[in-house]
Amino acid sequence: MMDAKIYGFGLVVEDIPRSLEFYRHVGLDIPAEADKEPHVQVTLPGGIHLIWDSADTIRSFQPDWREPTGGHRVAIAFACPDPAGVDAAYARLTGLGHQGLKEPWDAVWQQRYAIVLDPDGNHVELFAPLG
Numbered sequence: 001m002m003d004a005k006i007y008g009f010g011l012v013v014e015d016i017p018r019s020l021e022f023y024r025h026v027g028l029d030i031p032a033e034a035d036k037e038p039h040v041q042v043t044l045p046g047g048i049h050l051i052w053d054s055a056d057t058i059r060s061f062q063p064d065w066r067e068p069t070g071g072h073r074v075a076i077a078f079a080c081p082d083p084a085g086v087d088a089a090y091a092r093l094t095g096l097g098h099q100g101l102k103e104p105w106d107a108v109w110q111q112r113y114a115i116v117l118d119p120d121g122n123h124v125e126l127f128a129p130l131g
Contacts, residue, residue, distance in 0.1 A: 008049025075123035083112035090114040
């Protein structure tokens with residue numbers, strides 16, 4: 001048995017500054033100087049890390065890497081303070097030109113939910129308990 005614990009999860013992106021700017025609008029505190037780096041990581045509340053690597057960085061050690069196709073495999077979910085916060089976050093992100101995949105709705109699992117795509121097509125899910 002492995003004695004491993006989760007450290008974080010990573011995104012491979014085409015344009016690190018563009019991706020970081022999106023996640024700043026979601027609410028992550030990412031220093032501006034990170035925009036110049038080919039590898040970035042931030043510590044999220046709770047100690048897990050979100051990690052970005054440019055596609056060029058990945059290709060530097062895996063030259064045959066190609067962008068996945070056929071739909072998403074990973075979604076990043078962000079808890080909002082309340083249902084109105086889901087609507088506000090969705091409006092803010094889509095207002096900045098990011099693609100909304102699913103407008104806010106009241107899900108059967110008793111959450112207000114919405115889905116926006118980040119600049120690389122990853123699902124960013126926004127949610128809050130309905131009450």
